[in-house]
Amino acid sequence: MRICQNLKVSSNLGIPTRESNYADWYNELVVKADLADYSPVRGCMIIPPHGFALWENMQRALDDMIKETGHQNAYFPLLIPKSFFDKEADHVEGFAKECAVVTHHRLTKSADGKSLIPDPEAELEEPLIIRPTSETIIWNTYKKWIQSYRDLPILVNQWANVMRWELRTRLFLRTAEFLWQEGHTAHTTYEEADAEALTILHDVYSKFAEEWMAVPVFRGIKTKSETFAGASHSYCIEAMTQDLRAIQAGTSHHLGQNFAKAFDVQYQSAEGKLEYVYATSWGVSTRLIGTLIMAHSDDKGFVCPPKLAPIQVVFVPMGKAEGLEQTTAVAKDLAAQLKAKGIRVKVDDRAKESPGFKAKHWEMRGVCMRVDVGGRELEAGELGVSRRDEDEKQMVTTGSVVDHVTAQLAAMQGDLFTKALAFREANIHRIDTWDAFAKQFDGEGGGGFVLAHWDGTAETEEKIRELTKASIRCIPLNHEKPEDGQPGKCVLTGAPSQQRVVFAKAY
């Protein structure tokens, strides 16, 4: 089955440049870096071992942080009774249009005997929904778990797949099925729930994005129109892509008492009164991989921050006959030393591929560092070590390779963040006139982040979106410059504004 025939692949090697076609650059990179592939079902993706190893690394770090902040993992079912969705009106409104529905439990031969059809005899009495998110099934369960204030708070997370029948999909950025974690907590007070939502935003998501993914993010609160269906308010982190758009990398919602009321979850307080609980939910998904690619990668392929890279160092032994045996032995020895220090290494001792082929191969796949081990190097006692995010190769004495690599991996992690931060800085604009604002978002492509004043009304927000395709990504919680938090006048209407908000074209 041919799925991406519009992708005009120039050859089986290489990818388009970001400059020539950013969208194709991304699409081809994802596939050629072995991060994901198309599947026979539209919008679903196959994640091969290399891509999954990356996800596992992300998962592991996030899972540790989630547990560190007091949460436990649990698992709830994939299938949810349709009736559960009838209970929270806004939530239904938000998800009804994109639900996959299970209606039968058996297949049978069609009349002509040539194919299988759902057996009319086996239609379910109540259709089941493949979870688009798990609030409803979880709140139905929490009703059983919560009787007393002594049962609170409940701090639970689950790693799962969910399905949303998206009309237009893109590998990692928007797939019909995706992997994620979803946290669901219950609390006695509004303030405690808000503190929870903010803990996740600051201590987990923002920290993970910046310290592990090396992607700087804006933390903020969503406007009413961008708030999660069924939430009281939503917090988010927003990153900038290399084509100057915004990408929502994570969300943390304060659900108020909406779900508690919809699912009748009350507890008896210390004073003996019945009270509805307050709730949060929060999630990050495989979209983070798309964010990672868009933040750091280049025209040679994937660039991955060392903390998350499936392979951090690859050794390429060179030479022929005894020479090759010798270089391979040296490579394996150094690799073992690095592995002992917890570094993820690979020795590419494939016989048929040339060193040049191997260099390109691993560059495409985002290996952070490469060590060339050749006869010349061994004679000189220096090996060629290159970093994925730098052009030049360093000559390093064999004995100091392990220390050098260890130091450079740490340096690369920091440098990627610094570079991404500088890029974002260079593409943030503080704009106070409508003409300049409109001009900034004119034409195709993104316009970076525009920090501008907004009068706080949904009408103005919508109007600006219609005129420029830029939307309010968030109302920042912490400002880059103190003056961004000062009052001003709306860039469109001139009405009073409390602070600047982040405008951008979004993924």
Next chain:
RNA sequence: CGGGGCGUAGCGCAGUUGGUAGCGCGCGUGUUUUGGGAACAUGAGGUCGCAGGUUCGAAUCCUGUCGCCCCGACCA
């Protein structure tokens, strides 16, 4: 759902007065190679998306149908 494009080998494509399918890459084998995507030789691989129809004969013409990609509406 609207507009556009397209279904031929694993991938990218060619193939019209209708005559039973080809190229490049990749893949197997062998030899020579290997310092930034090696070369030659040899071989394997396709009921031309599916279903009808026209015809002596259909990848090609007709009808229907399914699917995919891009742009839009919707969305993490």
